[in-house]
Amino acid sequence: MSENQPAIRETFRMAMRHIASTVHAITALHAHECHGILATAVSSLSFDPPSLLVCINQAASLHSPITQAELFGVNVLGLDNRDVAERFAEARGAERFSVGDWSIDHGAPVLLGAQSAMLCRRVDCHTFGTHTIVVGELVEAWHRQNGAPLTYYDRSYIDISAAPVSTL
Amino acid sequence: MSENQPAIRETFRMAMRHIASTVHAITALHAHECHGILATAVSSLSFDPPSLLVCINQAASLHSPITQAELFGVNVLGLDNRDVAERFAEARGAERFSVGDWSIDHGAPVLLGAQSAMLCRRVDCHTFGTHTIVVGELVEAWHRQNGAPLTYYDRSYIDISAAPVSTL
Numbered sequence: 001m002s003e004n005q006p007a008i009r010e011t012f013r014m015a016m017r018h019i020a021s022t023v024h025a026i027t028a029l030h031a032h033e034c035h036g037i038l039a040t041a042v043s044s045l046s047f048d049p050p051s052l053l054v055c056i057n058q059a060a061s062l063h064s065p066i067t068q069a070e071l072f073g074v075n076v077l078g079l080d081n082r083d084v085a086e087r088f089a090e091a092r093g094a095e096r097f098s099v100g101d102w103s104i105d106h107g108a109p110v111l112l113g114a115q116s117a118m119l120c121r122r123v124d125c126h127t128f129g130t131h132t133i134v135v136g137e138l139v140e141a142w143h144r145q146n147g148a149p150l151t152y153y154d155r156s157y158i159d160i161s162a163a164p165v166s167t168l
Numbered sequence: 169m170s171e172n173q174p175a176i177r178e179t180f181r182m183a184m185r186h187i188a189s190t191v192h193a194i195t196a197l198h199a200h201e202c203h204g205i206l207a208t209a210v211s212s213l214s215f216d217p218p219s220l221l222v223c224i225n226q227a228a229s230l231h232s233p234i235t236q237a238e239l240f241g242v243n244v245l246g247l248d249n250r251d252v253a254e255r256f257a258e259a260r261g262a263e264r265f266s267v268g269d270w271s272i273d274h275g276a277p278v279l280l281g282a283q284s285a286m287l288c289r290r291v292d293c294h295t296f297g298t299h300t301i302v303v304g305e306l307v308e309a310w311h312r313q314n315g316a317p318l319t320y321y322d323r324s325y326i327d328i329s330a331a332p333v334s335t336l
Contacts (some may be wrong), residue, residue, distance in 0.1 A: 015284035046297030115185035129214030
C-alpha cells in the first residue's frame with residue numbers, strides 16, 4: 001500500500017474517466033427475479049474457450065445473484081438502447097427491466113435489441129478489495145451487424161461510429 | 169462447453185471488434201530487460217485499494233516476466249503515442265522500447281508521454297483458458313490533462329475526442 005493513497009486514487013479516477021468505456025447491462029436471474037446493473041469494468045478474457053470477466057462491487061445488488069446463479073448475461077448496449085441505460089440508472093431491482101425487450105428464456109435476462117448479448121456460465125469468482133472478478137464462459141451469443149455501442153467518455157455518452165479515423 | 173463453439177467464437181469475435189478499446193502498453197522489467205505488449209483486455213477493478221487487472225495470453229512474451237516481476241506498468245497510450253503502438257506491433261523484445269520516452273527508474277517501464285501511466289504491484293494471478301488474469305494494486309500513477317486516448321474500434325484507430333456527444 002502506497003503512503004500516497006489519496007493522490008493515487010484521484011489520479012486513477014482521472015485516468016479511468018478519460019478512456020472510452022462500453023456500457024454493459026450485466027444481468028442474472030435469481031429466485032425467479034431479474035437482477036441487473038450497468039457496468040463498464042468488463043473485459044474479454046480468452047477465445048479458447050470464449051470467455052470474459054466482469055468486476056462487480058460486493059455492495060451492488062447484483063453481487064449476490066451473480067455469484068449464486070449458474071448463468072449471467074452480458075448485454076452490450078447500443079446507442080439506441082440509451083433508454084435502457086437510463087432506466088437502469090433510475091430504477092431499482094426488477095423495475096430496471098421495464099424498458100427494453102428482455103428475454104429470460106435463456107436462463108439470464110438477455111436484451112433482444114442489444115448491440116451484442118452474451119450468455120455466460122459462471123466458472124470462477126475471485127475477490128479483491130471491494131470487488132469480485134466474475135469469470136464466465138460463453139454458452140450463447142448474439143451480435144447485431146449494424147449500429148454502434150453506447151460508449152461513455154469523460155462523463156458523456158458519445159457516438160464512436162462518428163469518430164474520425166486517426167491518421168499519423 | 170456449448171456444442172456450438174465455432175459459431176459462438178465467431179459471434180464473440182464480432183462483438184468484441186465492435187466495442188471501443190483503449191490501447192495499453194503493458195510492461196515489466198525482468199532480468200534487467202524491458203518486456204512489453206499491447207493490450208486492450210484491461211479493466212479497472214476497485215478504488216479501494218486502487219487496482220486494475222490485465223488479461224495476458226500465456227503464449228505472450230510478457231507472460232513470464234509479468235508473473236515473476238514484483239511490479240508492472242499499465243501505460244494508456246494517447247493519440248500522439250501511435251508511433252509507440254506501431255513500434256510495439258512491429259518489433260520484438262527490448263526493441264519495442266526504442267520509440268518513446270521510457271523510464272525504468274520506477275521498477276517497470278513507464279512511458280513519460282503516455283495519456284496515463286500506472287505502476288502496479290502484482291497481487292494476484294488467476295489462470296483461465298489460454299490467459300492469466302493479473303491483478304495489480306497501484307503504487308504510482310500519472311495522468312496528462314490534455315490529449316485523447318488511442319482507441320481501437322472495428323480494426324481502426326479512432327479519435328474519440330472528436331466523437332459527437334450522443335443525445336436522446
